[in-house]
Amino acid sequence: MGLPILKPNETSALKVRVLGCSGTIARDCRTTSFLIDGDLLIDAGTGVGDLTLDEMRRVDQVLLTHSHLDHVAALPLMVDSVASQRTQPLNIFALEGTIAALKAHIFNDVIWPDFSRIPSVAAPFVRFHTIEIGQVLAFGDKWVEVLPAVHTVPAAGYAVSAGRGAWVFSGDTERNPAFWQRVNQLDVAMLFIETAFSNREKELARRSLHLSPLSLAQELDCIAKDKRYPIYITHTKPAETEMIMSEIQCFDQTLPFGPHVTHDIHWLRAGQEFAL
Numbered sequence: 373m374g375l376p377i378l379k380p381n382e383t384s385a386l387k388v389r390v391l392g393c394s395g396t397i398a399r400d401c402r403t404t405s406f407l408i409d410g411d412l413l414i415d416a417g418t419g420v421g422d423l424t425l426d427e428m429r430r431v432d433q434v435l436l437t438h439s440h441l442d443h444v445a446a447l448p449l450m451v452d453s454v455a456s457q458r459t460q461p462l463n464i465f466a467l468e469g470t471i472a473a474l475k476a477h478i479f480n481d482v483i484w485p486d487f488s489r490i491p492s493v494a495a496p497f498v499r500f501h502t503i504e505i506g507q508v509l510a511f512g513d514k515w516v517e518v519l520p521a522v523h524t525v526p527a528a529g530y531a532v533s534a535g536r537g538a539w540v541f542s543g544d545t546e547r548n549p550a551f552w553q554r555v556n557q558l559d560v561a562m563l564f565i566e567t568a569f570s571n572r573e574k575e576l577a578r579r580s581l582h583l584s585p586l587s588l589a590q591e592l593d594c595i596a597k598d599k600r601y602p603i604y605i606t607h608t609k610p611a612e613t614e615m616i617m618s619e620i621q622c623f624d625q626t627l628p629f630g631p632h633v634t635h636d637i638h639w640l641r642a643g644q645e646f647a648l
């Protein structure tokens with residue numbers, strides 16, 4: 373299954389708001405969370421804390437890439453903030469291993485209440501939905517495809533489309549050939565891709581299954597040569613961001629894409645909003 377073929381007269385724009393895109397926290401640095409069209413959240417890192425209560429209440433679906441804390445930290449608190457004001461459960465979509473981890477380690481009645489049984493099993497505040505790599509989910513006029521990721525725990529990326537080009541997010545990943553195989557088939561409007569470490573820490577990046585500028589360069593070399601779209605770097609650590617971005621700028625001017633290939637690369641910032 374893949375994203376549906378787009379009809380030329382379909383023009384609804386997808387709105388992507390960056391709530392958090394940092395590898396960890398500090399003042400003005402919030403961890404991964406992207407709000408799509410006001411009702412769909414991709415990851416629930418500390419960026420969620422920037423939403424007003426009213427904005428938080430309007431979120432109906434949370435799609436998680438994986439179980440790591442920087443991607444789920446605000447989820448338990450968010451549920452607590454809005455549960456009593458919602459008439460429907462908050463739907464949490466994630467891989468089987470991610471849901472198992474959330475149930476075992478967070479919503480376990482020790483760290484936080486098991487909101488999938490509160491106030492009752494029949495009408496809980498949250499509902500967990502298991503998804504699989506390659507699955508396509510429909511939410512109103514939006515389609516979300518679950519993309520593969522290569523990380524230390526079960527992990528996914530996502531492609532989201534509302535009829536025009538897709539917004540694609542790598543999630544946390546190291547080298548990921550299956551991702552490019554699929555992404556090269558899509559009409560990509562914009563790519564968010566992680567680069568968590570600088571080249572100085574490339575060994576740590578490799579061991580923790582993240583990208584560094586060196587491995588990012590190899591990844592970007594997998595983009596089909598007839599495709600070109602803006603690329604936004606996410607998940608940089610606050611203390612390393614300048615170094616990571618200068619290393620990326622350096623390779624994009626010199627290596628290794630061949631004489632006619634450069635990339636349109638930007639650093640992603642919290643607060644940015646895109647319509648595509």
Ligand SMILES: [Zn+2]
Nearest residue numbers: 438440523544
């Ligand atoms: Zn991770």
Ligand SMILES: [Zn+2]
Nearest residue numbers: 440442443544
């Ligand atoms: Zn992460």
